[in-house]
Amino acid sequence: MDEQAESARDDEVRTRTSRTTRNANGERGVDASSAVSASVASSSASLAAAPDAFAKSDASAQIARAQQAVPNPNGAGAVLGLIRSGSAVTRTQIMQVTGLSRSTVALRLDALLAAGYIAPAAAESSTGGRPPGSFQINPYAGVMLLAAIGAANMHLAVADMHGTVLVREHDAIDVALGPERVLGRVASLFETLLKKAGQSAARVKGIGIGVPGPVEFAEGRVVRPPIMTGWDGYRVADFFASRCYTCPVLVDKDVNLMALGEHRAGWSDTSHMLFVKVSTGIGAGMIMNHALQRGAHGGAGDLGHLYVGHLVPGEPKLCRCGNYGCLEAYAAGWAICRHLNESGHAAQTARDAADLAQRGVREAVEQMQNAGRLLGETIAMAVSLLNPSLVVLGGELGTRQSDMLAAVRETVYRRSLPLATRHVQIVNSVLGADAGLLGAAHLVSDALFAPSVVDAAIGQPA
Template sequence: MTMNDVSPPVDDAHVTALGSSVASDLFQILRDGRPRTRTELSAMTGLARSTVALRIDALMNLGLVGPVGDAVSTGGRPSSQFAITASGRVVLGVDVGASHVRLAVSDLTGRILGESDDRIPVSDGPEAVLGWVTTAAKELLARVGRDERDLLAIGIGLPGPVEHSTGRPINPPIMPGWDRFDVPGWFNDVFDAPVLVDNDVNIMALGERELSWPEVDHLIFVKVATGIGSGVISGGILQRGAQGTAGDIGHVYVARGADVPCTCGNRGCLEALASGPAIARELRETGLVAESSQDVVDLVKRGNIDAIQSVRQAGRDIGEVLTTCVSLINPSVIVIGGNLAQAGEHLIAGVREIVYTRSMPLATEHLQITQSKAGSDAAVLGACMLAIHHALSPESVEAMVVGAPVPVPVK
């Protein structure tokens, strides 16, 4: 609905029910954080000041908007200003990793109010992991002084493929017992809030952008750890593709590894050549002790030449795949994260060597390839942002204003 489609005036007694999207429109204007007066909002929307006042009252009753002081007076009584109320309502972000779970409660700006974590293997199964999450979430909400009724949405990241439209993991290789488990349904039995589930790389991309690159609309986040994957933000929007597998670069063919088997059943996958376990396997063949990504990183930090060369080659292999991504998506920034990124410039140098050499000059003229700044915080912050983006969407705000159930993610 546009501003020209606003319904005719109605009885003031019923205006706070707000059967139109006008309140949502006002809220979307205020989401930029800039305080505005009723007069300013009236001028921006073309609505009568009295109508704006009623809509602002409705948003204040929801805890979404509040007064932030007085505007500069032009004579007479100063006008009150209104802006988004960061402390009124909250979201829950959940980062489920291969061997850990981390929770965070944040306000509507993404500011973390409190956290909780534990080392729980995802292989323990959904009931064990999510059972801990629901209990810990209630305790965390109480600890930060919030009621469950203040919870607007829940964002969850899982270390495997997720069908985003349903929130169900699909054939996740390191998550026994999780295949097609109804994760949103589990939480809906406990919390009255919409639940959004995505794979961990997608939420890491959201978190990295929020923390480090808020003005960048074209970004690729690459996670290099036990597996390799990427989250793609294009035009300021996270791209998931038709089935939610956009960015799954770990199983792109790389000629150098034509004979190397991959866990997916194919040969020559990037993940089989350049992931942490793949590099560790290669180093073991030289007689070094390396069982994990962390072992590889430790060897690099100690200056082991074989480890440094292997990591540099892994960067080149990743760069070969990213060169195609640069041509297709034309990002402004490529961020390298995950455990193996702790090897520092050796991995990134390999990526840069290939991408800058093989990509078109126009595509790389201003392209930055850099290490993650958010680090281990990217996933849980991204899970919060996933929840915030849904909770503050025009559809969700309008539903809250009219007293309807907040819409669940589109199936």
């Protein structure tokens, strides 16, 4: 992709992403990274039949079990899927796509309307808008709480059922403080954000959280995280259940949510994508055949702890995971900051290091280039193994550093075989810090709106 085409694609994605930052009256915010404070309009259709149908001792586990059920291909859940994807949004279109009779389609739509899943779409102009008589996901049926927790900071938001961010917050946090303190801060900020949005805990239909470590997804349990002291075996959903949230709580590795958000927002037509987060730490999220891949136990994509010590002169460096020679020990934000501090340049965070490089500080620029080459070596292995058509660099360093991107591109194209790199694109993330939040919104809505879950919630047989 040449620079002009790539710039056009970035503009398109930014425009599309900006639509996810509107207030409850549909007014667009300044941009995708602006905080938008608004109240969600009340609605008689409260989605009461959806997550509330699972509001028992373990809503998350019940949602997971319902997702595993075989959905009725002609059920209300399948019809909702067509509306949600935009494949068929009117009665006539649904009849044409499904082959169902007019009376059956009417029954399905009536059930979805009564449960609060859908609402008539607002009339739009005939040029590019929805056709008359269209339906959409009911944005006012409830809200979602979202948190993207990193090693040193976190982003939080309240979103409507469309995934539109209503209010948001950013806070510095050390994830090594342990789950009770970190999640306690998350819970406190959630309460503040709900008040700003004019919402209550009873209106929360799902919570989506990303953490910087492996997660056993079905259980929402953190598993042997290298940098999250005290988190091993911790089940995040239990923390929020103890605070009167009866909705499902979905937890995943932060980079998985970033990959999901980036893919849905800007690259949904790409079937195989590798998202690499380069920030305080390094990790990868994989989209294969349009589906997020977590591995057998949630450990897929642990790129930062591949061994690269043989590529660097001298003794392998100690990584914070306890091993020697890991990629993170040379290319992660914490390692770059360590080197810069030793060289007399104050850098406490990955953002500090990126700022120094952007100001042209020689040591910082050299560190970014060296990190890019080592990162390129590991990405080249991943490209040869997985054969993605797209590699996206995200995170504080991956998004902002042109020196790092150039070094990664040069190394990957040089080290991987032509068959693997013939059509691969390597680009910066367009969503930036929003990728994790948007991914969390998709994670929750995918669970709540899964056809089998919807059928179970409204009492339709599979």
